Amino acid sequence: MKRVTTIDAELARRGAEDGERAAQLHHQIAVLIGTDPAALAPWETHLEHCADVDLAMAAVADLAAVAPADTAAALDDDVVARRLVRLLGVSSELGRHLAAHPADLAQVVREPARMPAAEITADLCADVGASVDGTGFLVADGDPSIGADRLRLANDRHLVRIAARDVGAIESIDIVDDIAAELADLADAIVTVALALARAENPDHADARLAIIAMGKCGAQELNYISDVDVIHVAEPARDDVTGQQAVMVASRLAGAVARICSTHSAAGSIWQVDAALRPEGNAGPLVRTMDSMTIYYRKWAKNWEFQALLKARPMAGDLELGQRFCDFVAPMVWQVGEREHFVAEVRAMRARVVDLIPAKEKDRQIKLGSGGLRDVEFTVQLLQLVHGRHDESLRGRSTLGALKALAAGGYISRGDAKRLDNAYRLERLMEHRVQMFRMRRTHLLPADDRGLRRIGRSIGVRSAEQTREVWGATTRAVLRTHNKVFYSPLVEAVARIPSDEFQLAPTAVEDRMRALGFKDPRAALGHIKALTQGTSRAVRIQAQLMPVMLEWLADAPSPDRGLLAFRTVSEALGDSHWYLRALRDEGAMAQRLATVLASSRYAVDMLYRAPETVQILAEEDLRPRAAADVGREMAAVAARHETVEDAVAAVRAVRRRELFRIVVASILGKTNCLETGRGLADLAGATVDAGLTVVAREVEDPPRIGVVAMGRWGGAEMSYASDADALFIVEDSKDPEVTARATAMVSRLRNLLALPGPDPKLDLDAGLRPEGKSGPLVRTLSSYLAYYRSWSSTWESQALVRAAHGAGDRDLTGRLLERIDRLRWPEGGLTRSQFAEIRRLKARMESERIPRGVDRQRHLKLGPGGLSDVEWTAQVLQMQHAAELPALRTTSTVEALDAALAGGLMSEAQHEALREAWIHASRMRNAIVVSRGKASDVIPTGIEDLDGVARVMGLGVGSSEQLIEEHLRLSRLASKAVEELFWSA
Structure with missing residues (x-):
């Protein structure tokens, strides 16, 4: 049976919140453009993927009322209809503009493609009547106020065109950077033509060469639909008979006029604010300066954050040659700021301050400034650029996504982290664009209401307000995790402290530098460095990035030469392990820890030589000794995966080696004191013996219960790295004489397996403190021990029992023995x-x-x-x-x-x-x-x-x-x- 639906129900299914009102608009549109009011038109299928169906229907009705034929033609073309419906469902303001200026519908109809910057400028010049005059300046003809209104309308026309290309894309997120770049091209053209209009107002404009420098998002060519355009102005006299002061006065009037033309609201609308607050001394400083004045300021007075801001600087309008001269002048200082004192700390503090200043009610909705928002991505990328870009020119790009790609290619950030930041940045920029497009207003806040969130969600491919919140939350969390890892990495701060000239020293100078750092054999050290950093692989690029700071850290330790050799050996052994260099670069203090350990400890280095993968422990946040129960469970688990006793005990010893390395590292790095070290070593010995007893029991039919009493330093939980594990071995009482024999075989087997030479440090179970010493039986029953201590023990044995404690095995057996010997040690x-x-x-x-x-x-x-x-x-x-x-x-x-x-x-x-x-x-x-x-x-x-x-x-x-x-x-x-x-x- 054929399903019957009403128009309003179908429109509601496609997303209309008010199905009845949508049906009325459908009828109105159908009548205006001459389609069947009783049936949905083909163009209405696109409503299902429209951000706001109600908004789109109302805008189509308004457009059809003023231009029915053009609207009908647009809706009759399925491809154009898709663009138009999506555009009108995203932006109420652009819908109103099209209804007021239906001729601009042609911008939606046209084939979507990015317009070259020169064509945009030429188009705007034609609209306002601007052309080059006899002195070589672009000047507008006629009334500047009329030209300004024409410029405002032309800006809206191009916004319609760009927005139609944006929303009509198969995946808008994939072209978000291209859209932002075209918006920056439009801003360049607007300022260029606004300057032409300003010259028309100022007859003496030819006295000054004025360069307008784009900063911020515009400078990076990643502009929003509605954004302040940050600029700096530089002026020079246009002729020899003009003084610098005269040029600045003329240029200041021109710059002020440009700002007024762009920001003033008239019947034709407005464009956006031109913001010169990033200029020297901010709003308290002169609007325009000469190159000489700029030179003095940036060489003597500029703060670190000002050079960070200049990372995005580029000439956008006016005298482009002068603008480029300014950018060329500041560029070396921009790429040296990373080594300035407190630079990294100041960047981090500035980012934290911005977050702290966000009003509480906006913190969870701030796309731009909030935690996990756009600024976190931008600050992360800029910090890496400014620290590493001093010696790697491939990082000196202005755009965030371009720089992120270069950082990943150079190995300065992992591909995974770069991909996460790239995806998140694109999505957040897309959400920011959609928020601004709704009313074409400057905002960076997600809507607080469900309808607004639903509109934003549908524009990015999700269906509900709740889903929008989930996507936003997941995105900000992903950004924040990566930002915190990279932005606060000790490696970044350490690299920043290394002067730029040390990255490019001549060979003889390098030897001198190595000798000054404390390397006794600079030539051998240079050989190790060469082996680690020559080539073009990603691993080599990461090693080259690490090397300067590793050398600094190695120099702070007792033996830099030994440490560098060990670093080379470990790195070559782990060169094919994807996690190793990534961990050194990304995992907090791992690189510094490794340098300290390698140059401090032959003991730790020997463990790493035998099992280089043990280095992973250095990436762990908590290096304190693990609880004995946790280690014991892990040992039991790894032993269970091996069939033979030999392999199982080897697996147990491998766990012990790793945990021993953890204890050593914690001690070297000052994470534990000697009492904690001794306790950790004793617990580790106990867990090892426990696991070993379980393993060797596999070879024995009906294995007896065995208890191990820890003696000496093991019993006192005061073991040193050199300590044997002094022990007494107890077996349960039994009438069967074979029980003791089986227990002795198990203990002998365990002692041999734990003492075998191999890749893991051996553990000697020393039974020399047993009754009768080495001439006595290795294992005794509980009753035998009690009988001996009751009748034969000497004073020194009673003293030895002062440090007797449960070590491993059966606690009931050891507990019963310890209880009965208290009379001897505490007489x-x-x-x-x-x-x-x-x-x-x-x-x-x-x-x-x-x-x-x-x-x-x-x-x-x-x-x-x-x-x-x-x-x-x-x-x-x-x-x-x-x-x-x-x-x-x-x-x-x-x-x-x-x-x-x-x-x-x-x-x-x-x-x-x-x-x-x-x-x-x-x-x-x-x-x-x-x-x-x-x-x-x-x-x-x-x-x-x-x-x-x-x-x-x-x-x-x-x-x-x-x-x-x-x-x-x-x-x-x-x-x-x-x-x-x-x-x-x-």
């Missing part, structure tokens, strides 16, 4: 005199036997006076003496034990401070030695270079090696005095 009544004497004898023997011959005891961090062992043994003795009555002392942490001893009145504040500071300083230095030199040592190095490297890792400045030694000797001397009082003399 009732404390230590006996003989036990205390035994501990002292053992301590003295260790110091005499374990310090290598020829080593200065003062430089031994562990066994020297006031060293780690002194502090730890003092704390442990106090714990064993008093923990039974002071529960706060029942801790495995040395620092916590010292704090509890102070709180319990067992030491003075001076003793506590001396012991605590000495222990922390020695622990930091011990870690710094490993980090800097790549190998463990308890002895402070004697070489100045090694010492300086250790000092730099510890956060001290260049040449701080002597200060480091002095501080160590001071702290160890104070700690040794406290140890004498609390340990030896107690």
